[in-house]
Amino acid sequence: MSERMKMSSKRIGVLAICAGLMATPAAAADYDASAQIDAYATLVYTTYKASYDEALKLRSAIDTLLADPTDANLKSAKAAWIASREPYGRTEAFRFYDGPIDFYDADSGEEGPEALLNSWPLNEAYIDYVEGNPESGIIFDPSIEITPVSLAEDNQMDDEADVSTGYHAVEFLLWGQDMNADGPGNRPVSDFAPGESDNERRRAYLEAATDLLIQNLSTLVDAWKPGADNYAAEFKAMDQKEALQKMMTGMATLAEFELASERMSVALDSGYQEDEHSCFSDNTHRDLIANADSVRNVYFADYGSYDGAGLNELVAEIDPALNDKMVTQFQATDAAINAIPHPFDQVLVQEKGSADRQKVETAISALQAEAATIKEIGQRLGIDVIVVTE
Amino acid sequence: MRKKVVFGRSVLGAAAVIAAALTVGYAPLGIGGETKDASEMDMALLGGTTTIFRTSREAFSAPASNLDSKSVRTFMFGRHLFRRNWIIAPASVEDLDGLGPLFNRVSCSGCHFKDGRGEPPEKQDALMKSMLVRLSIPGESPVGGPNPHPVYGDQLNDRAILGVPKEGRAAITYEERAGTYGDGTPYSLRYPTVDVVDLGYGPLGDDVMISPRVAPAVIGMGLLEAIPEKTLRDLADPDDADGDGISGRVNMVWDEAAQKRVPGRLGWKSNQPTVRQQIAGAFLGDMGLTTSLFGTQNCGETQTECQSAPNGGEPEVDDTRMDALELYIQTLAVPARRDLDDPVAQHGEQLFTDIGCGACHTPTLKTGEHQVAALSDQTIHPYSDLLVHNMGEELGDGRPDFEAQGDEWRTAPLWGIGLVPTVNGHRYFLHDGRARGFAEAILWHGGEAEKSREAFRTLSAEDRDALVRFLETL
Numbered sequence: 001m002s003e004r005m006k007m008s009s010k011r012i013g014v015l016a017i018c019a020g021l022m023a024t025p026a027a028a029a030d031y032d033a034s035a036q037i038d039a040y041a042t043l044v045y046t047t048y049k050a051s052y053d054e055a056l057k058l059r060s061a062i063d064t065l066l067a068d069p070t071d072a073n074l075k076s077a078k079a080a081w082i083a084s085r086e087p088y089g090r091t092e093a094f095r096f097y098d099g100p101i102d103f104y105d106a107d108s109g110e111e112g113p114e115a116l117l118n119s120w121p122l123n124e125a126y127i128d129y130v131e132g133n134p135e136s137g138i139i140f141d142p143s144i145e146i147t148p149v150s151l152a153e154d155n156q157m158d159d160e161a162d163v164s165t166g167y168h169a170v171e172f173l174l175w176g177q178d179m180n181a182d183g184p185g186n187r188p189v190s191d192f193a194p195g196e197s198d199n200e201r202r203r204a205y206l207e208a209a210t211d212l213l214i215q216n217l218s219t220l221v222d223a224w225k226p227g228a229d230n231y232a233a234e235f236k237a238m239d240q241k242e243a244l245q246k247m248m249t250g251m252a253t254l255a256e257f258e259l260a261s262e263r264m265s266v267a268l269d270s271g272y273q274e275d276e277h278s279c280f281s282d283n284t285h286r287d288l289i290a291n292a293d294s295v296r297n298v299y300f301a302d303y304g305s306y307d308g309a310g311l312n313e314l315v316a317e318i319d320p321a322l323n324d325k326m327v328t329q330f331q332a333t334d335a336a337i338n339a340i341p342h343p344f345d346q347v348l349v350q351e352k353g354s355a356d357r358q359k360v361e362t363a364i365s366a367l368q369a370e371a372a373t374i375k376e377i378g379q380r381l382g383i384d385v386i387v388v389t390e
Numbered sequence: 391m392r393k394k395v396v397f398g399r400s401v402l403g404a405a406a407v408i409a410a411a412l413t414v415g416y417a418p419l420g421i422g423g424e425t426k427d428a429s430e431m432d433m434a435l436l437g438g439t440t441t442i443f444r445t446s447r448e449a450f451s452a453p454a455s456n457l458d459s460k461s462v463r464t465f466m467f468g469r470h471l472f473r474r475n476w477i478i479a480p481a482s483v484e485d486l487d488g489l490g491p492l493f494n495r496v497s498c499s500g501c502h503f504k505d506g507r508g509e510p511p512e513k514q515d516a517l518m519k520s521m522l523v524r525l526s527i528p529g530e531s532p533v534g535g536p537n538p539h540p541v542y543g544d545q546l547n548d549r550a551i552l553g554v555p556k557e558g559r560a561a562i563t564y565e566e567r568a569g570t571y572g573d574g575t576p577y578s579l580r581y582p583t584v585d586v587v588d589l590g591y592g593p594l595g596d597d598v599m600i601s602p603r604v605a606p607a608v609i610g611m612g613l614l615e616a617i618p619e620k621t622l623r624d625l626a627d628p629d630d631a632d633g634d635g636i637s638g639r640v641n642m643v644w645d646e647a648a649q650k651r652v653p654g655r656l657g658w659k660s661n662q663p664t665v666r667q668q669i670a671g672a673f674l675g676d677m678g679l680t681t682s683l684f685g686t687q688n689c690g691e692t693q694t695e696c697q698s699a700p701n702g703g704e705p706e707v708d709d710t711r712m713d714a715l716e717l718y719i720q721t722l723a724v725p726a727r728r729d730l731d732d733p734v735a736q737h738g739e740q741l742f743t744d745i746g747c748g749a750c751h752t753p754t755l756k757t758g759e760h761q762v763a764a765l766s767d768q769t770i771h772p773y774s775d776l777l778v779h780n781m782g783e784e785l786g787d788g789r790p791d792f793e794a795q796g797d798e799w800r801t802a803p804l805w806g807i808g809l810v811p812t813v814n815g816h817r818y819f820l821h822d823g824r825a826r827g828f829a830e831a832i833l834w835h836g837g838e839a840e841k842s843r844e845a846f847r848t849l850s851a852e853d854r855d856a857l858v859r860f861l862e863t864l
Binding site: 104106121123125132133261262265266269270272275389 | 445446447448451452453462463464466467469470471474475477478486496552714812
């Protein structure tokens with residue numbers, strides 16, 4: 001196929017979305033997806049609510065740590081952080097379509113809180129001391145106010161890596177730099193002892209960053225709360241294909257771009273031990289599993305005790321073989337992701353072609369195949385699924 | 391009351407161009423209305439088939455849409471390096487160390503934020519964040535380029551690692567000067583003066599030449615690299631043989647890899663021949679990182695702390711990483727033009743042609759063969775001839791750069807310029823960001839562009855707005 005032809009077919013695809021799907025491909029089936037769209041809204045709400053609840057527990061563990069900075073309380077706070085990542089990682093398929101998490105309104109400058117919640121990699125030295133620079137960052141600059149509002153304003157102002165907020169900022173504050181070849185960061189609990197100016201600022205920072213996390217999760221819960229005049233209501237009222245397109249764009253983009261490319265193949269190609277998503281805590285393997293689950297959860301409308309009408313039911317009616325293929329691929333991804341050794345950073349430093357590296361490559365391929373099938377399902381439903389690269 | 395937020399912009403917005411193209415009559419594969427002229431649609435594809443459809447803040451950050459998946463993986467690795475912070479040697483993460491001793495920023499994206507355009511500091515006493523100052527003294531370097539200052543080198547490094555003095559800080563002050571449009575409407579231009587203060591290594595001397603430059607957006611660079619040399623020579627008219635008052639010249643610059651003089655294409659004075667050399671130059675000059683192309687740290691004669699500082703390997707950035715970054719910059723895509731059906735923008739485009747802007751801001755060029763197949767044989771719309779032109783003394787920096795004189799600048803490509811406010815949140819244009827908006831940028835045009843500038847100045851307010859509207863669609 002010539003480049004020109006490729007371009008033309010691409011244009012058609014884009015055209016189909018913008019013109020309200022005026023040109024329905026011949027292969028597309030007739031269907032009613034209202035149950036799936038309603039279930040998706042409930043799934044999103046349920047997962048954000050679980051993230052919010054875990055963040056409250058994290059805040060409580062941090063309160064305990066700051067009231068009584070002992071090793072045991074630091075350990076509990078770290079455990080609460082790790083627990084808080086489990087539901088949040090399962091929300092990431094709700095990104096990539098300009099919904100509440102990551103919309104941007106160029107006219108008002110308003111935007112969703114994604115960058116404030118989960119930005120990485122972060123420039124440690126922008127926040128606190130690092131090896132070789134004992135007085136760096138916002139914590140050692142008393143001219144900078146530390147409040148949830150001021151931290152949000154400082155986030156990624158000049159550089160993508162100048163992250164001052166979110167899960168990974170809290171992670172860095174709890175663990176410190178990971179300078180260990182075979183373990184996570186090891187910040188001394190004395191960093192949180194009250195009294196000294198920089199410690200006081202670090203304590204304030206930890207509180208403010210956690211409060212901001214909670215605030216932002218709370219707006220997402222509100223945006224998806226059932227029965228309110230909010231985004232969930234708008235979403236359910238949308239043209240079915242538009243809603244389905246958003247759902248599936250989020251799935252395919254998380255699988256193929258954010259997870260397979262950004263978090264896995266880039267980390268492998270880079271080969272730096274600390275080029276991993278949760279580098280301070282060495283919790284990246286859990287992030288990978290949670291993200292892969294996030295894609296699957298949308299397909300099955302499944303999270304914890306919630307089990308709604310999934311896309312699987314819709315696709316099984318229209319094209320049972322395609323549904324079987326999708327289900328089999330989710331199982332393959334699940335097996336491949338769970339087979340990745342942890343800590344993930346140990347894999348990154350291995351020689352090219354190592355068996356452990358190959359395990360990551362297998363998971364990358366599984367996610368790419370998964371994304372291809374999501375696009376194929378889109379075609380059967382008369383929807384163009386685009387993988388958005390940020 | 392909670393403000394109602396409009397969702398759904400980027401996913402659907404990506405298609406706005408197509409929708410616009412449809413309404414002017416172009417229909418891909420004949421779907422929709424009458425088929426008029428494919429060329430109208432092609433004018434939207436500023437980067438040919440590499441063009442991407444994106445109008446968000448990430449509009450400059452996508453790979454060429456026709457790039458194969460293996461290359462996309464390399465692109466993503468390159469992008470990661472572009473956004474990564476380099477750190478001081480020795481560090482536990484060895485592959486990322488070697489920053490400095492002298493530097494300006496710690497990452498590529500520090501200046502080229504979101505792969506976009508830099509801006510001058512808002513406050514006079516603030517450090518430059520996405521801008522730098524080039525230095526030289528009279529004479530030429532051994533390869534015919536600017537003659538570096540014996541101590542400070544060819545660029546002011548306003549940051550340094552611990553234990554090494556910084557070179558100093560550039561401070562810009564502005565003087566407002568009033569002007570008037572032909573219809574009597576007043577305007578004001580701000581005239582910058584650059585001073586170097588807090589000097590770390592003694593006085594600069596009276597004969598130093600200073601050129602402030604903001605970081606340009608880094609989209610479409612591989613396409614510019616792929617324009618055949620013959621095209622540039624055909625566009626050039628050094629002696630103004632056609633008598634139109636415009637004498638574009640090819641700036642012949644040193645190609646370090648080829649060890650010879652070749653046409654410059656990139657940089658504010660077309661002072662770089664290739665993407666790879668541009669990157670290696672920026673690594674060394676902006677971040678103090680050595681590469682196989684430029685392996686010697688740029689410490690000046692008396693900068694002893696700089697000379698004795700530990701390095702992060704030889705070279706500090708290896709060729710694998712250079713390869714990934716090179717592909718990344720070569721294939722960062724140009725976003726499609728928007729609002730082709732806007733009659734105001736259409737009128738503005740006509741004015742752009744009528745008053746002679748297109749004589750240098752060449753709308754259409756063709757690429758030749760390129761090592762990256764996706765970039766070969768593309769019809770592109772950079773709105774530049776890549777030549778250097780005399781732009782008048784007021785815009786000049788008085789600092790020659792190879793064959794480009796002090797008042798000569800490369801015709802800046804205009805593709806993507808309408809998205810700078812979205813991506814970078816500002817409207818500061820020209821080499822030092824002195825222009826506050828499109829109209830001021832045009833009003834600064836002098837020298838060979840004076841006639842066009844005067845034509846713009848004497849247009850009606852409606853026509854001036856239309857021309858600006860056209861630029862906003864690019």
